[in-house]
Amino acid sequence: xxxxxxxxxxxxxxxxxxxxxxxxxxxxxxxxxxxYGMAALTALTAQNTQGVTGAQVVDASFIKxxxxxxxxxxxxxAVKIGxxxxxxxxxxxxxxxEQYRPPVIVLDPVIVSTSGHRLTSQAAIEVIxxxxxxIATLVTPNxxxxxxxxxxxxxxxxxxxxxxxxxxGGAPVLLKGGHAKSDKVEDWLFLKGEKHLFETDRIDxxxxxxxxxxxxSALATMLAxxxxxxxxxxxxxxxxxxxxxxxxxxxxxxxxGPLCHNYQTIEGxxx
Numbered sequence: 001x002x003x004x005x006x007x008x009x010x011x012x013x014x015x016x017x018x019x020x021x022x023x024x025x026x027x028x029x030x031x032x033x034x035x036y037g038m039a040a041l042t043a044l045t046a047q048n049t050q051g052v053t054g055a056q057v058v059d060a061s062f063i064k065x066x067x068x069x070x071x072x073x074x075x076x077x078a079v080k081i082g083x084x085x086x087x088x089x090x091x092x093x094x095x096x097x098e099q100y101r102p103p104v105i106v107l108d109p110v111i112v113s114t115s116g117h118r119l120t121s122q123a124a125i126e127v128i129x130x131x132x133x134x135i136a137t138l139v140t141p142n143x144x145x146x147x148x149x150x151x152x153x154x155x156x157x158x159x160x161x162x163x164x165x166x167x168x169g170g171a172p173v174l175l176k177g178g179h180a181k182s183d184k185v186e187d188w189l190f191l192k193g194e195k196h197l198f199e200t201d202r203i204d205x206x207x208x209x210x211x212x213x214x215x216x217s218a219l220a221t222m223l224a225x226x227x228x229x230x231x232x233x234x235x236x237x238x239x240x241x242x243x244x245x246x247x248x249x250x251x252x253x254x255x256x257g258p259l260c261h262n263y264q265t266i267e268g269x270x271x
Contacts, residue, residue, distance in 0.1 A: 007224040008075055009035040010102070011217060012067070012093055013082030013110070014043035014055070014119070020258030021047075021210030026080060026217035028261035033239065035221040038074065040066040042093070043085045043119075049209055049253030055119060057085035060092040067093070071100040078104035078224035080217045081132065087123035094131040104223045107136040107171075108216035111145050125149070134169030138229060140216050142176040161190040174219075174233055176212065189233050198233055200241050207247030207257040214259055215240050 009030045016022035023039045030037035042063055046054035070076065079102045084090040097105060109128050111120045120128075129149060133139050141164065143154050149167055154160040161175045177186040182202070189196040218236035227235065246263035260266070 007035045007077040007221065008038060009078050009080065009217070009221050009224055010038045010040065010070060010076050011080045011082065011220075012040045012042060012063075012084075013080070013108075013213070014045050014085070015041055016045060016047055016210070018048040018209075018253065018258070020049065020252065021213045022082060025210040025213040025258070025261065026082070029214050029217040029239075030221050032261050032264065033218060033221045033225075035077075035224065037217075038070055038076075040070060042089050043083050045083075045119075048255070049257050050255035052119070055085065057089055060088040063089055063092045064096060067096040067100075071096070076100070076102045078102065078106065078220040080106045080108065080220040081136075082108050082213055082216065083110040083119050084124050084128065085119065086121045087127050090124040090127035090132065094127060094135075097132070097135060104220060105132075105136045105138075106216050106220040106223065107132055107139045108212055109133075109139065109141050109145050109149075110212070111148050129167060130169075133167075133171050136168070136171045137223060138172050138174055138219060138232075139164070139168050140174045140176060140212070140219065142212060146175060157186070157188055158195060161188050161195070165190050172229060176215070187233065187237060189230060191229055196230055196233070198237050200237060203241070203244050205244050205247060206255070207244055207250065207259060209256040209258050211240055211244070211259065214243060214261065 011026035014022045027037040044056045146154050164173045172191040175188045185200050185202050187198045215236050218239050219232050222232035222235050243259035246260040
């Protein structure tokens with residue numbers, strides 16, 4: 001009997017003790033989609049559903065030790081990069097990925113939390129732009145993050161996406177539209193000179209904590225499983241929509257609650 005090996009997905013990101021975002025959301029997502037999740041922590045945060053109150057970046061030498069431990073022992077089929085914190089962490093991650101060259105890299109440039117807390121230094125942003133983005137399979141900025149890289153407001157999404165591709169050294173870009181004020185959520189994929197629109201109905205829900213983390217780790221998992229970039233975007237967007245839709249069954253915190261990452265196992269229950 002032929003046995004298909006489960007794909008190993010590594011998340012390089014920060015920790016969210018409330019479980020809705022960061023490493024915790026990534027591992028839940030990877031498991032829900034049939035992957036084996038691994039994690040290298042770049043930062044510790046103090047946060048919950050109401051916001052971030054503190055962050056502490058992990059020393060770059062220890063980030064390197066974590067990554068060396070994983071790559072020298074485990075086959076890594078895809079990497080998702082989230083919060084990096086400072087330029088030393090970002091440089092370390094760039095060095096390690098250039099050394100080990102995983103086949104799939106999904107870069108989620110986490111810069112500012114939903115509550116407005118700055119999570120990444122300006123020097124780290126430059127490393128993300130100049131070293132990490134050019135080697136990524138896909139970069140997934142939202143509109144506020146895009147405005148940081150473009151140094152101005154995003155007034156024309158299509159033009160902004162094209163400019164981001166140039167800024168990121170030609171890397172494919174998924175410009176997420178969740179922050180736009182519209183009835184639909186429009187995510188634009190810029191890939192090999194083409195533009196693809198992925199659209200879903202917007203759900204009126206406060207359970208949106210960790211959507212970016214969830215989407216990027218879903219993308220990494222699906223790409224590792226052999227899906228094309230457009231197929232992975234479609235599938236990941238659908239997964240996030242369902243995880244938000246079913247999140248009413250959760251009762252976590254008093255602010256922006258988390259997604260229901262394991263909704264497949266509770267379908268049929270009242271939400």
